[in-house]
Amino acid sequence: MAIMGYGVVEDRGNSLRVLDYGVITTPPDMETPQRLLHIYNSAADLIKRYSPDAAALEELFFNKNAKTAIIIGHARGAAVVACAGLGIDLYEYTPLQVKQSVVGYGRADKHQVQQMVKLLLNLKDVPQPDDAADALAVAVCHIHSSQMGRKLGNR
Amino acid sequence: MAIMGYGVVEDRGNSLRVLDYGVITTPPDMETPQRLLHIYNSAADLIKRYSPDAAALEELFFNKNAKTAIIIGHARGAAVVACAGLGIDLYEYTPLQVKQSVVGYGRADKHQVQQMVKLLLNLKDVPQPDDAADALAVAVCHIHSSQMGRKLGNR
Numbered sequence: 617m618a619i620m621g622y623g624v625v626e627d628r629g630n631s632l633r634v635l636d637y638g639v640i641t642t643p644p645d646m647e648t649p650q651r652l653l654h655i656y657n658s659a660a661d662l663i664k665r666y667s668p669d670a671a672a673l674e675e676l677f678f679n680k681n682a683k684t685a686i687i688i689g690h691a692r693g694a695a696v697v698a699c700a701g702l703g704i705d706l707y708e709y710t711p712l713q714v715k716q717s718v719v720g721y722g723r724a725d726k727h728q729v730q731q732m733v734k735l736l737l738n739l740k741d742v743p744q745p746d747d748a749a750d751a752l753a754v755a756v757c758h759i760h761s762s763q764m765g766r767k768l769g770n771r
Numbered sequence: 772m773a774i775m776g777y778g779v780v781e782d783r784g785n786s787l788r789v790l791d792y793g794v795i796t797t798p799p800d801m802e803t804p805q806r807l808l809h810i811y812n813s814a815a816d817l818i819k820r821y822s823p824d825a826a827a828l829e830e831l832f833f834n835k836n837a838k839t840a841i842i843i844g845h846a847r848g849a850a851v852v853a854c855a856g857l858g859i860d861l862y863e864y865t866p867l868q869v870k871q872s873v874v875g876y877g878r879a880d881k882h883q884v885q886q887m888v889k890l891l892l893n894l895k896d897v898p899q900p901d902d903a904a905d906a907l908a909v910a911v912c913h914i915h916s917s918q919m920g921r922k923l924g925n926r
Contacts, residue, residue, distance in 0.1 A: 649855035656852045682840040686831050689844015690851065697811045697849045700804035 620655060620691055621747030624666045625737065625755040632759060634737045635666055637748045652694040659698035671699045672758035674750065675708040709757050717757035729753050775810060775846055776902030779821045780892065780910040787914060789892045790821055792903045807849040814853035826854045827913035829905065830863040864912050872912035884908050 623637040640658040642651040663671070673695075676688060699706050709717070715724040718732045730742045730749045736756055743749045778792040795813040797806040818826070828850075831843060854861050864872070870879040873887045885897045885904045891911055898904045 649851050649861045652848055652852050653855035656856070676841050680837050682837050685837040685840035686844040686847075689841040690848035692841075693807055693845035693848025694852045696804050696845065697807050697852055700808035701811070706804045 619745075619747050620695065621745070621749070621751035622659075622662060623743075623748060623752030623755045624662065624668065625752060625759060627759045632737055632756065634739065634743075634752065636662070637743055637752050639745060639747050648690065652690055655691055656694040656698045659695045660702060663699065663702045663704055668704060670705045670707060670758065672707045672709060672754050674714065674754050675710045677711065707758055709754060709761070713761070714753050714757040717760045718753050774900075774902050775850065776900070776904070776906035777814075777817060778898075778903060778907030778910045779817065779823065780907065780914060782914045787892055787911065789894065789898075789907065791817070792898055792907050794900060794902050803845065807845055810846055811849040811853045814850045815857060818854065818857045818859055823859060825860045825862060825913065827862045827864060827909050829869065829909050830865045832866065862913055864909060864916070868916070869908050869912040872915045873908050 620640045621638070622640065624635040626633040626635055640655055642654050646654070673692065676685070676692070680688070696706060712722045715729060716722045718724075718736070719728050721728070724732075726746070730746075730753075733739075733749055733752050733756060734742045737743075737752060743752055775795045776793070777795065779790040781788045781790055795810055797809050801809070828847065831840070831847070851861060867877045870884060871877045873879075873891070874883050876883070879887075881901070885901075885908075888894070888904055888907050888911060889897045892898075892907060898907055
């Protein structure tokens with residue numbers, strides 16, 4: 617099952633508010649073209665629904681094997697095209713930047729990040745599943761960084 | 772400079788006819804979102820112009836490093852979304868299958884493939900650049916294979 621988490625966070629100046637979060641999932645027997653189209657359409661629907669000022673992605677880390685990297689690249693390409701087609705600026709942050717921004721500590725573990733996401737976004741529980749919590753952390757990181765993050769660059 | 776070759780070939784039963792070929796290029800300083808959107812739009816324009824029965828891609832080989840694989844995956848994802856969104860069936864062939872189909876010999880070199888593409892498509896010269904010739908070879912392979920190639924699968 618391919619999963620891509622998302623989180624929509626509103627910056628209210630002195631507080632943050634979650635508008636939406638979740639995961640885009642596709643059934644395991646879905647073929648690549650339909651899967652990528654589903655990711656593209658789902659991302660476009662979210663953008664149209666919330667009209668965000670910007671979108672942020674977690675920067676890919678290159679310690680994956682090439683097969684995994686291509687699968688991630690496919691899905692990411694579909695989501696990026698949806699954002700770019702609708703004129704949404706894209707930023708990206710490394711996992712280290714996300715941890716530093718959300719927890720204040722680059723070596724924070726997943727549990728610490730999730731607890732801080734819960735706290736900062738004033739949620740009753742840690743958001744589930746993990747991919748959605750991760751996406752919210754990237755959104756918080758982007759707001760904290762006041763868009764100082766690296767704009768999705770030339771690659 | 773990111774380059775993606777394409778070739779449009781018509782199957783006339785007992786002969787093949789080239790309708791178009793070339794490369795989708797993006798300037799080196801273009802940022803990823805705009806680059807992927809350009810690939811998406813260019814692929815969609817080609818599909819709308821020629822209404823092909825199917826599209827075929829060269830299967831990715833996994834001996835690349837992860838960074839290269841992600842870059843290829845991004846571009847491929849953008850093109851796949853364009854095809855899928857317009858209802859075009861996608862097939863993929865390994866370089867070995869393309870060589871076997873076009874030259875009849877899986878270990879054929881680039882030069883042999885290009886000469887056979889020129890011959891089979893009744894062209895005066897070897898198509899340029901190489902990426903366009905490669906794309907035409909994949910198209911010829913697909914027609915030769917009578918769509919017996921692996922439909923772009925689940926990954």
